[in-house]
Amino acid sequence: MxxxxxxxxxxxxxxxxxxxxxxxxxxxxxxxDFLLHNGLSDTxxxxxxxxxxxxxxxxxxxxxxxxxxAAVTGAVYLITGSPASVxxxxxxPQKPKRRTNIISMTTGKLAPVVMLFGWYVMFFGHLSPGGxxxxxxxxxxxxxxxxxxxxxHQRESKLDRSGLHIIEVSSLFLILLLLSIPLVFGASILENxxxxxxxxxxxxxxxxxxxxxxxxxxxxxxxxxxxxMMDMKHDD
Amino acid sequence: xxxxxxxxxxxxxxxxxxxxxLLYSTIALSMTSVVSALIFYLLHAPDVAITEAAVGAGLSxxxxxxxxxxxxxxxx
Numbered sequence: 001m002x003x004x005x006x007x008x009x010x011x012x013x014x015x016x017x018x019x020x021x022x023x024x025x026x027x028x029x030x031x032x033d034f035l036l037h038n039g040l041s042d043t044x045x046x047x048x049x050x051x052x053x054x055x056x057x058x059x060x061x062x063x064x065x066x067x068x069x070a071a072v073t074g075a076v077y078l079i080t081g082s083p084a085s086v087x088x089x090x091x092x093p094q095k096p097k098r099r100t101n102i103i104s105m106t107t108g109k110l111a112p113v114v115m116l117f118g119w120y121v122m123f124f125g126h127l128s129p130g131g132x133x134x135x136x137x138x139x140x141x142x143x144x145x146x147x148x149x150x151x152x153h154q155r156e157s158k159l160d161r162s163g164l165h166i167i168e169v170s171s172l173f174l175i176l177l178l179l180s181i182p183l184v185f186g187a188s189i190l191e192n193x194x195x196x197x198x199x200x201x202x203x204x205x206x207x208x209x210x211x212x213x214x215x216x217x218x219x220x221x222x223x224x225x226x227x228x229m230m231d232m233k234h235d236d
Numbered sequence: 237x238x239x240x241x242x243x244x245x246x247x248x249x250x251x252x253x254x255x256x257x258l259l260y261s262t263i264a265l266s267m268t269s270v271v272s273a274l275i276f277y278l279l280h281a282p283d284v285a286i287t288e289a290a291v292g293a294g295l296s297x298x299x300x301x302x303x304x305x306x307x308x309x310x311x312x
Contacts, residue, residue: 009250016242049283129282134290141294148298230302
């Protein structure tokens with residue numbers, strides 16, 4: 001078994017180090033030049049990665065959020081609805097508590113900073129590196145830090161699970177609303193409706209709205225997944 | 237520089253594969269994520285670097301450590 005692992009790691013090593021040895025050739029640059037010249041004026045986002053995945057390729061992003069929704073739904077169904085969680089809550093042998101103050105102090109001090117950085121990444125995704133997904137993940141990390149530093153009863157009072165459900169579903173509806181806004185303005189679906197014909201609304205606002213909705217959705221969904229796993233009753 | 241960091245990633249992931257102690261494996265995996273985030277940053281992809289650092293080093297490490305806390309620590 002260990003020989004198979006060794007062979008696999010040598011193959012992976014050659015796969016990783018291969019592109020370093022191969023001399024670089026001329027990459028195609030049609031799409032790069034197109035994005036460099038038209039990306040800012042088409043979508044209003046100076047971060048070209050945001051311009052791609054919320055402007056040109058927004059359909060893929062919608063599919064990604066729906067995949068995350070399906071994952072969260074499946075996890076909620078499996079964890080809360082399985083018969084093991086009903087029987088598992090009878091009599092668990094209590095483990096001796098070996099909890100120090102270090103974890104709760106560190107997480108309590110670190111979590112606001114992490115969450116502030118998450119909000120920054122989420123809201124400035126059109127200017128600086130980052131975006132909705134990354135900001136949402138950082139936000140979920142901050143919330144899970146808070147959950148990690150608390151005992152069970154305190155965790156339930158601090159982080160409300162139904163509130164997270166509501167945030168996730170309402171941000172899905174916000175995404176659907178953003179999808180259908182261009183139809184009102186006579187544009188096709190997912191086409192940026194603002195900033196045309198001398199309109200005063202800046203064109204970026206569509207990207208910012210998408211970033212906010214996706215960030216809230218990803219953050220609440222991942223926090224919900226983490227909380228469900230932490231509260232899961234386990235039978236040894 | 238990048239080749240050196242890639243060797244570091246490879247050593248870390250091999251240690252995470254072969255280690256019998258799952259907590260050491262998780263920490264090695266988290267270190268691997270941080271180093272690959274550094275590689276992404278050096279290759280002018282800061283978006284991917286933020287994602288790698290947040291998902292690989294932050295969220296999945298928290299979940300792994302929580303799971304190790306509730307199960308056995310050693311890999312049989």
